Amino acid sequence: MKNMKKLGFGTMRLPLTDPDDVKSIDYEQLCRMVDCFLERGFVYFDTAYPYHGEQSERAVKRCLTDRYPREKYLLADKMPILRVRGTDEYPRYFEEQLARCGVSYFDYYLLHNMGRERYVNTLKYGGFEFLYKLKEQGLARQIGFSYHDDAQLLDEILTRYPEIDFVQLQINYLDWDSAAIQSGACYETACRHGKPVVVMEPVKGGSLAKLSAEAQAELTRCGAAGSPASYAIRYAASLENCFMVLSGMSTLDQVIDNTSCMQEFRPLDKAERGMLARVAEIMNRDVVPCTNCRYCMEECPKNINIPGYFGLYNMYTATGKKTNMYYERYSMNHGRASDCIKCGKCEGICPQHIEIRRNLEAFADLYERKTER
Template sequence: MYKLGFGMMRLPLTDPKEQTQVDREQARAMMDAYLEQGFTYVDTAYFYHGGESERVVKDILTSRYPREKYVLADKMPLANFKNKGTAEDQAKVFDEQLEKCGVAYFDRYLLHCLNTENYETAKRLDTFAFLSGKKAEGKLRHLGFSFHDKAEVLDRILTEHPETEFVQLQINYLDWEDERIQSRKCYETAVRHGKKVVVMEPVKGGRLAKLPAEAEKLLRDIHPDWSPASWAIRFAASLPEVEVVLSGMSDMAQVMDNTGYMKDFTPLTEAEKEALAQVAEILSALPAVECTACRYCVDGCPRQIPIPDYFALFNSDQMALRQGLPVKTEEYQRLAAGGGKASACVSCRQCEQACPQHLKVVDWLSRVAKTYEG
């Protein structure tokens, strides 16, 4: 299996303000191009694109290709059952997912976003046992979980659940040594337990695709034709126990770029990894919101604040701020026209509870408001 997976969470939209409005025609062409070149791994989840991603999977993939042509991964939305929800609800969701995706079984199935809190929900609903039962019934082939917490929590879960076959981790060259995300420590923990690794957020929600000029020059001097995003994906794919690196592709250019170098993938050399360590140093010196643009926070916001869009803009303006140059106020106003301004936040903190990165969203929004609203 090639090491590039197609993440179905950042698909092209016909209406940029509405996550459920996936541009199916474009997405279909992207999927065709991806599969034509021999790639197979497709990753969806219950709440990607406001619940529409699984239906798109059916429309553009499972209703059009023979079952053996693709490896389909889906996930149990544990966060939906926090403090509520029963084992029956969990079973209903699983059946609904098979139906929405149009398949009789999943090749891969994950508990979505395990952390200390969601692990408690999984224990309450006996999710591991439930899914092991589904595996025995032939409704899923391989069981794993995606994970957002410290390495010691990962160690505990893997010790308590040796039936886990693989884990999905946030790994990228900026988070590799980060004490909050602990990419390296989590990877090493998974390997110590003998698990294969699927990588998510290799480009850190797009942050590693748009580098400050001095950082990009460093990389272009070595390989003028490698995009910054490709450097990031290559970094994750170079790890020996990584099976697949997921890329949430949003247009055909990204599909062609990614499939181009991932077909005959060769791991990075030590000198190339050293260049990325230098880029990480440059990026770490800039204040930035560690938002991965997963959009888990958006639906519950009573003020419809486009939180990740503001954070992406704020991050991209950090170099300008450092050099005393003007920020992109017009872009901010354009984003604000589609939802609430940052200053409209009422500090209800629903977003912070939903955020797998544990970001202090309210504090960051206040900085965004000061930067763009004066």
Template structure:
């Protein structure tokens, strides 16, 4: 483990660990098409005042790095926070173009250096590109220059590939994994197996999607009833956050927060995270079985697919509409949601089946298949009547 992890420049708990809540800056509030900087600043203030200091952004999050500069970097001393950002090679045509992302991120954030720097969204379809472009050596050079404190990568594949990468690159300081109770034994996400692989290599873990893009904050009716029966005063999201924070070797748990209320709720839950007790763990196993039988589309609304779709189809919003029907049987509400999502733009039936969205989807969703089903389901809509 890098000696910088948990060093004296970081806000830590008395045990020397980072606080177990990180601010994921992918889903910041917006005013029209632009990030609402005033609200983002208030959210940053609430987060910092509560003693939490880890912020996570990325080159490919539209407007996020600039918002980090305005809401955080220009308003707080550099030693008071830790900043993570990422280099995504997936859509870059050359090694030079990929490497220029680092300089762009430094310029946009104005941070001077990055406490945590990640190669973004590694998986079987792109891992060779990161090697071919020499990006492991590149980030190592930036670390030697003092521009990076800790090198890591975010990962969306299986444990065999994760083991291969960590064996080849022992210089890795940490790994960012998608972990939540719903995905724990899901063979598409391999949350448990990936977590155990990272720990076997002695790598600290940053957890992303602990609430599965908000889906575990508002789970299916049967799940919600089960959780509320045991703890009437606890939110459904609290179960997901506590599950993630309970795991050993976790550096911090990222939450993509969009409102001041979400910041306050997460601060309350993770200021002193209480591990799940034995009965709560049993309930989570029951919940996992229920959700494993669900036909809902496992979309977390990360929006990566939107960057690739040549027809500008609002894929996450369409899947939200589909899940209202698949998960809750709310056909009328689903139709209304679909009409609102596609009003004045492309619908599910406009998909040209190019597959660009599937190449980048972290959840490995068969997007073309699901869009075809949505086009059939909503065939009476203005956009999809053929």
């Protein structure tokens, strides 16, 4: 579709009838949201096998594909590579997804949540070759993968599989320089390989929709006309190589707010960029100034993922939210923060002179204690 508007409807945070039950999707409300989104000229919908306790794809069928002709929308879905245990499971999942969504092909099809561990299994079971076959058969028009790891691995994958059409990356104005997420480095890697980018988490799971009082005051001082979320979405959409920004919308008001700022999309101007840089500065204050050089890791006898953990620590300082999922992922093949034996070898080599032991202790206290903060 030519001149496609750059906002996609993410279906991982749909409205619920029971806030404690992720499966209790409010179909009536969702139909209204889908109608509003399409009426305003937006066409891209993104779902995945596990969203909403496996009910998101079915909700897409009920509220979108059963109600609109196929040419009225574009649908993206994702292979749950975490669950795949053998080559023959790819076609089984794919067929199931087509049936769940009520379509005969996907416009965009991705390997879901690619990262170091999943990459090993995907290589073993031929996941990329399966994608190529889908494209040949016209069952997936564009093929890609959503990605959650470092820029180095992304480079490796795109070098090995240059036929991939696009990548989906976590990008927002807080994570751009983050050592943990590496938004900026991953985006630049995708650009180097000539791959268009779909942006996920532009509002960082909602963190950039509701700012701290001080950050909000900066927006007010600058006379910001839009909502905080609208600036976060426009930040991502302003990236030249980004062709779609996903927003996981939960209410009709959010659909109206998000679509309003993207109907006649205007990239951020210099003053707006400056404003967001200051907001990021406020939200990132008191961070551990780790540059992710990883020198410390070469010295650490416990193989602790020091820069990764500091990235998560900084994210918590900025947003007040913990991301336990990332900690579990980062510590899978590394020592945990509490494994530190305080030998001090890392501090001897850190070019930023960071008090690594003290900061790791604080991080362990935050992430490993039993009761949630």
